[in-house]
Amino acid sequence: MQKYGHTDARPILERASARETAARVAVGTVAKALVKQALGIEIVSHVVELGSVAAKPGLQPRPEDAERVDADPLRCLDPEASARMVAEVDAAKRDADTLGGVVEVLAYGVPPGLGSHVQWDRKLDARLATALMSIQAIKGVEIGDAWLQARSRGSVAHDEIIPTASGVKRVTDRAGGLEGGITTGEPLRVKAAMKPISSLNRALSTVDVSTGEPATAINQRSDVCAVPAAAVVAEAMVALVLAEAATEKFGGDSVAEIRRNLAGYLDHLVIR
Numbered sequence: 391m392q393k394y395g396h397t398d399a400r401p402i403l404e405r406a407s408a409r410e411t412a413a414r415v416a417v418g419t420v421a422k423a424l425v426k427q428a429l430g431i432e433i434v435s436h437v438v439e440l441g442s443v444a445a446k447p448g449l450q451p452r453p454e455d456a457e458r459v460d461a462d463p464l465r466c467l468d469p470e471a472s473a474r475m476v477a478e479v480d481a482a483k484r485d486a487d488t489l490g491g492v493v494e495v496l497a498y499g500v501p502p503g504l505g506s507h508v509q510w511d512r513k514l515d516a517r518l519a520t521a522l523m524s525i526q527a528i529k530g531v532e533i534g535d536a537w538l539q540a541r542s543r544g545s546v547a548h549d550e551i552i553p554t555a556s557g558v559k560r561v562t563d564r565a566g567g568l569e570g571g572i573t574t575g576e577p578l579r580v581k582a583a584m585k586p587i588s589s590l591n592r593a594l595s596t597v598d599v600s601t602g603e604p605a606t607a608i609n610q611r612s613d614v615c616a617v618p619a620a621a622v623v624a625e626a627m628v629a630l631v632l633a634e635a636a637t638e639k640f641g642g643d644s645v646a647e648i649r650r651n652l653a654g655y656l657d658h659l660v661i662r
Contacts, residue, residue, distance in 0.1 A: 391599060392599075394527060397599065397600070399599075403545045403589075406528040407526070408525075408527070408616065408619070408623075410526075410575060411525065411526065411623045411626075412433065414623060414626050414627060414630070414651040415494070415579050415622060415623055416520055417630065418515055418623075418625065418626020418627060418628065418629045420449050420627075421430070421626070421630045421632070422625070422626070422629040422633075422635035423435045424633050424636075424645075425629060425632050425633050425636055427645050428636065428640075428645045428648040428649055429499065429500075429501060429640070429648070429649075429650070429652055430499040431497055431498070431499045431632060432453035432497070432498045433465075433495065433496070433497045433498075433619040433628055433629050433635075434451045434452070434453055434455065434456045434459065434495075434496055434497055434498075434625070435459070435465070435493055435494065435495045435496070435624055435625035435631070436450075436459050436465050436466060436467050436493070436494055436621060437464055437466045437475070437491060437492070437493055437617055437621055438450050438466075438490035438491075438492050438493065438494045438581065439448070439480075439491045439492035440464060440475040440478060440479070440489060440492075440615065440617050441475070441482065441489040441490070441491060441561045441615075442476050442478065442479040442492075443468065443471055443475045444471065445466055445467065445468035445471040445472075446468050446471065446625075448578075449467050449468050449469050450467075450494070450579070451496065452498070453498055453505070455467060458571070459517040462620075463476060463618075464476065464479075464617070464618050465493075465618040465621050465622075466488055466564055470529065471556075474487070475657045479614050479615050482614050482615070483554060483614045485592075486590060486591035486592040486613065487586075487587050487590060487591075487592065487608040487614070488586040488587040488588075488589075488590055488613070489614060489615040490512050490583070490584045490585045490586040490615075490617065491581070491583075491584055491615070491617035491618060491620075492583050492584070492617075493581065493582050493620055493624050494578050494579065494581045494586065494621075495565070495579075495580050495581075495582075495597070495621070495622035495624050495625050495628045496577055497577065497578035497628060497632060498576065498577050498578075499573065500567060500573050500576075500632065501573065501575060501652060501655070501656065502573055502574055502575035502659070503572060503655070503659075504572065504573040504632070504635040504639055505517070505568070505571045505572045505573060505635055506571060506572060507570040507571050508570060512571065512574065513518075513544075513567045513570075513571025514568060514570075514571055514573060514631070514635055515533050515571055515636075516571065517631050518531070518533070518568075518627075518628060519531045519533070519629050520579055520630070521575060521630065521631050522580065522582045522624055522627055523582075524627070525582065525584075525620060525623050525624060525627065527584050527585050527586075527616070527620070528582045528583065528584055528585075528589065528624075529583055529584070529585045530582070530583035531580065531581065531582050531583075532580065532581040532582075532583075533562050533565070533568055533579070533580055534565045534566020534568065534579050534580075535564040535565075535566065535567045537560055538564070539564055546567070547564060547565070548564070549561060549562045549563060549564050549565050549569075549574075549576075550562070551586070557659075557660070559576075560576050562640060563576045563577060565578065566578060566579040567579060571638060578628075578632075580624075582615070582620070582624050582630065584617050585622045586615075587612055587614075587615070587616055588615055589610045590607075590609075590612055591609060591610070591612055592609065593606035593607050593608070593609050594606065594607050594608075595607075609645065621653055624657070636648070639651075639655075640655065641659070
């Protein structure tokens with residue numbers, strides 16, 4: 391408020407509202423369709439944690455699971471965890487409180503070579519982190535198994551590479567499909583942590599900006615949890631970043647031209 395010379399928080403609240411993300415989801419839907427049609431990339435999101443409840447570790451939806459995820463009230467692939475999440479939301483509502491959580495976005499069929507190691511702002515993981523951190527209430531981003539890697543020794547943290555009939559492959563995907571700011575061809579995995587909604591149905595301590603004296607915040611109607619919605623927004627943002635990176639690498643004047651450019655690039659990789 392002081393930064394912009396306001397005496398009322400309402401203009402800040404309205405501009406910072408997550409309603410703004412509706413436009414991002416609309417544009418992200420177009421980006422999602424583009425990368426699927428032109429490159430065969432399919433993107434799906436789900437909720438892995440809500441409040442104190444976590445889905446089974448390693449449970450990751452495939453593109454064919456998208457309808458199942460959409461049908462779940464909390465976009466959770468684990469039905470047992472989803473039921474506990476619903477109970478957690480109901481309990482928070484009774485207590486006039488709010489909940490945060492963690493969402494995961496997966497992209498399948500991502501070709502190797504999107505992004506760059508050359509400049510810090512061209513690294514694809516940096517661009518994904520920026521896009522996800524720009525979503526309201528997102529406070530942290532994880533690429534692959536970053537936190538597990540941080541607690542592990544290098545000999546077990548990194549993905550070993552082996553030759554196969556279809557080319558080199560990673561034995562694991564702890565890196566989340568990104569190494570050195572560039573996609574590896576493995577599934578892309580990113581997570582985003584969302585804090586609980588800050589507008590509550592119970593008053594928290596604050597300060598009266600006109601007097602500087604202690605006060606309580608207004609008792610405002612609020613959603614209990616926006617984590618499932620955040621998963622949809624995160625999916626859209628990942629689609630936008632991938633669409634931008636893909637058109638930088640394989641861009642053309644039509645979907646057919648992008649496909650030809652991709653095919654030529656992949657043939658070049660095989661030849662080399």
